[in-house]
């Protein structure tokens with residue numbers, strides 16, 4: 282099968298899997314991540330096929346939506362790529378990127394092993410900040426039954442993946458536990474540049490949020 286055909290079929294497959302999602306992990310998230318990833322990949326001279334496939338498939342079986350074991354989580358992607366007759370070494374590379382991709386808490390480092398992985402991670406993180414990041418964060422919080430904010434529950438910088446994964450904190454805290462940290466965790470210069478403006482937009486948003494809610498800004502810190 283030609284690469285273009287594999288990409289088109291994968292796009293259809295992903296659309297079907299993510300249809301109707303209201304948690305911020307819908308098809309349009311994938312669409313944006315794919316576009317940004319491909320842009321960065323061209324600048325960085327990365328393998329476009331790997332980057333595009335990994336971007337398309339990166340949220341198919343995220344830990345946030347699945348309690349299965351890690352190897353089972355990846356199997357959906359692996360089975361799909363095998364069906365598409367993608368070369369074995371490409372399949373392993375893509376599965377590895379997807380496994381290493383997620384943000385797992387403020388104090389937990391996630392090191393991508395290849396240039397292609399670094400790029401998909403940057404693209405995914407860019408879609409978590411700025412105006413779209415704000416919209417997605419509140420949508421995700423709502424989908425998990427979290428409050429918008431609660432002055433009695435303040436942000437915590439999670440030092441383990443378990444802690445981060447199990448948090449039930451209000452969505453506002455998520456800005457301090459993750460979103461405001463992402464600007465400094467971008468890997469490529471292209472992503473760092475895009476992140477600057479998106480970050481400052483979130484800071485402005487938060488300033489207004491505090492003004493309108495009379496929350497004590499000092500109890501939330503970056």
Ligand code: NI
Pocket residue numbers: 310314339340405
């Ligand atoms: Ni994602």
